[in-house]
Amino acid sequence: xSNPRTxxxxxxxxxxxxxxxxxxxxxxxxxxxxxxxxxAEQVRRLExxxxxxxxxxxxxxxxxxxWESVAxxxxxxxxxxxxxxxxxxxxxxxxxxxxxxxxxxxxxxAYAGGRDVxxxxxxxxxSVAAPGPGFAPTDPDFTARDPLADQLQRLLxxxxxxxxxxxxxxxxxxxxxxxxxxxxxxxxxxxxxxxxNVQLEAMVARSRRHRAEFVSSTLALLTGY
Amino acid sequence: MAMPRSTPVVNAPDAGGGFSDADADAxxxxxxxxxxxxxxxxxxxxxxxxxxALCMRLCADPHEAGEATQDTFMRVWQRLASFRNDSAFGSWxxxxxxxxxxxxxxxxxxxxxxxxxxxxxxxxxxxVTGERLDERxxxxxxxxxxxxxxxTVFVLREIEGYPYAELSELLGLSQVALRAQLSRARxxxxxxxxxxxxxxxxxxxxxxREPDA
Numbered sequence: 001x002s003n004p005r006t007x008x009x010x011x012x013x014x015x016x017x018x019x020x021x022x023x024x025x026x027x028x029x030x031x032x033x034x035x036x037x038x039x040a041e042q043v044r045r046l047e048x049x050x051x052x053x054x055x056x057x058x059x060x061x062x063x064x065x066x067w068e069s070v071a072x073x074x075x076x077x078x079x080x081x082x083x084x085x086x087x088x089x090x091x092x093x094x095x096x097x098x099x100x101x102x103x104x105x106x107x108x109x110a111y112a113g114g115r116d117v118x119x120x121x122x123x124x125x126x127s128v129a130a131p132g133p134g135f136a137p138t139d140p141d142f143t144a145r146d147p148l149a150d151q152l153q154r155l156l157x158x159x160x161x162x163x164x165x166x167x168x169x170x171x172x173x174x175x176x177x178x179x180x181x182x183x184x185x186x187x188x189x190x191x192x193x194x195x196x197n198v199q200l201e202a203m204v205a206r207s208r209r210h211r212a213e214f215v216s217s218t219l220a221l222l223t224g225y
Numbered sequence: 226m227a228m229p230r231s232t233p234v235v236n237a238p239d240a241g242g243g244f245s246d247a248d249a250d251a252x253x254x255x256x257x258x259x260x261x262x263x264x265x266x267x268x269x270x271x272x273x274x275x276x277x278a279l280c281m282r283l284c285a286d287p288h289e290a291g292e293a294t295q296d297t298f299m300r301v302w303q304r305l306a307s308f309r310n311d312s313a314f315g316s317w318x319x320x321x322x323x324x325x326x327x328x329x330x331x332x333x334x335x336x337x338x339x340x341x342x343x344x345x346x347x348x349x350x351x352x353v354t355g356e357r358l359d360e361r362x363x364x365x366x367x368x369x370x371x372x373x374x375x376x377t378v379f380v381l382r383e384i385e386g387y388p389y390a391e392l393s394e395l396l397g398l399s400q401v402a403l404r405a406q407l408s409r410a411r412x413x414x415x416x417x418x419x420x421x422x423x424x425x426x427x428x429x430x431x432x433x434r435e436p437d438a
Contacts (some may be wrong), residue, residue: 015408045415052364053383060278066291067269070298071262077299188260195256204259 008032008039018046148215149177155222173218180211250314258306265305269298272315276322282380283326285369289333296325323381323395330373367417371410378403379410 009029016022017029033039156170184207191200250271256264276297280290300321308317368376377396381387382403389400396403 011412012404012408015404015411046411049364049411049415050383053379054386056364056384058278058384059274060281062273062277062294063291066273066277066294067266069291070269070295071266073295073299074302191259191261195261196252198255201255201259208260 008036011042014039014042015046018043018050148212148219152177152215152219152222155219169222173222176214177211180207180214183207184211247313251310254305254308254310254314257302265302268301268314272318273298275315276318279319279322279380279385280326280329282365282368282384283323283377284329284333285373285376286333289329290326293322293326293329296329297322300325319385327377327396330377334373363418364414367414370417371413375406375410375413378406379414382407 009025009032013022013025013029014033017026017033022029033043152173156173184204187200187203187207191197191204194200250268253264253268257268273294277290277294280293280297281287284290284293297318301318304321308314368380371379374396378392381392381395382389387395389403392398392403393400398406
C-alpha cells in the first residue's frame, strides 16, 4: 500500500478511480488524490474527458447520395430470394412431377383478394425506375428484380424451340408466373390503399413467399435435366 | 421527399436507438418485410444518422464510413425478416453497424497508412451547442489520431456506452486488455488536446497549487 503523501498510485488506478472500478483500494487512493495536486489534476482531466465523450452528439446526417447507393445496391442484389444450387442430377424427371407443381399453382386463385387492378404483363422483370427527386426511389417495388425469376425466364426463353423440354411447359410456367404476379400486384395495390391492414400485409408476404417457392422449385425441376 | 436533416443533440450514454418510437419502428419493419420500400426508406431516414456518426468515428474516414453505412443497411434489409420485436430496432441496427465498421477497419488497415485528420467540415457537423464547444470539436479530431483498436474501445465505451462485458464479446478481448486500450486512448487524447489548446504541455499547469478536493 502506498504512502498517500509521497507515492503516486499507478496511472491505471486513477483511471479505475474515475471509472468507479476500484474496490478495496479506493479510500487509500482517494486520500492520496486529496493531498496531491498532480494526481488531482489528472483525475480532473480524466473526469472532464469522460463527461465530454459522453456528451458528444451521436448522430450525423449522411450525404444524400448514400440512400441512393443503398437503394441501388438492394435493387442489384435482390437479396430477398435464397440462392439455389444448380442440380447436377441427370436422372430423368417425370413431367408428372412438374405437372404436380404447376397444379399447385391453382392455389394462386386464393390470393386474388382485394380490388381488381389492370395487371401489367407478369413474369418479366420490371424496369427499375430511376430515383426521383428526394431520396425515395419511385419504383414501388424494388424487390421485383429477382435473380431466380431471371434465371427461370432465361431458361424458358433459351429452351423454347430447342426441344430440351416441351414448349407447352414453358407456356404453362410463364402463365403461372403471371398469375402469381397478378395476385401479388392486386394484394399490394389493396395494401397501398389500406396500409395499416395487417391481414393484407401478411397476404403480401405469403404471396411473395409462394411466388418464390414456385420459382425455385420449378427451376430445380427444370435444371435437373 | 427530401432527406430530413437530423439535428445533433446531446445524448445520455445509453445503448438505445435514436428517437424512434418502438411501436412506429415495429410497424415500419412489418411493412418493409412485406415489400414496402417506403417503409424501409423511413427506417433508413430514422436510423442512418446514428449509424453514420458511429461509422465516421470508428472508421475515421468519410469514404469508409459511407461504405460501412451502406453495408449496414444492406444487411438490415437482408435480415429484416429475422428481426424479433423483443429488442429495440435501433439497438439491433447499431450492432450490425458496429460489425460492419469493424470489418471495414480490418480491411482498411491492410490498405493504407496512418489516419489523416478529416476536413474541418466534419468537425463542425459534430459540434453541439452549449458550453465547452471547443473540447467537443477537439475530441473528435483527436480520435482520428488513435490506433484503430484504441479508438474502437474509446468510441464504443465512452461515447456509445457499451459495457465491458459486451465489448469483450464483440472484440474478443479480456476486460484487462480493454482497460489497457482505454487508458492508452485517453492518454493519447489528453496529450493531443493539451498540445492543441495550450501550445505547451499541461504538466506546467498541473504543478500549480490546486485547492484540495
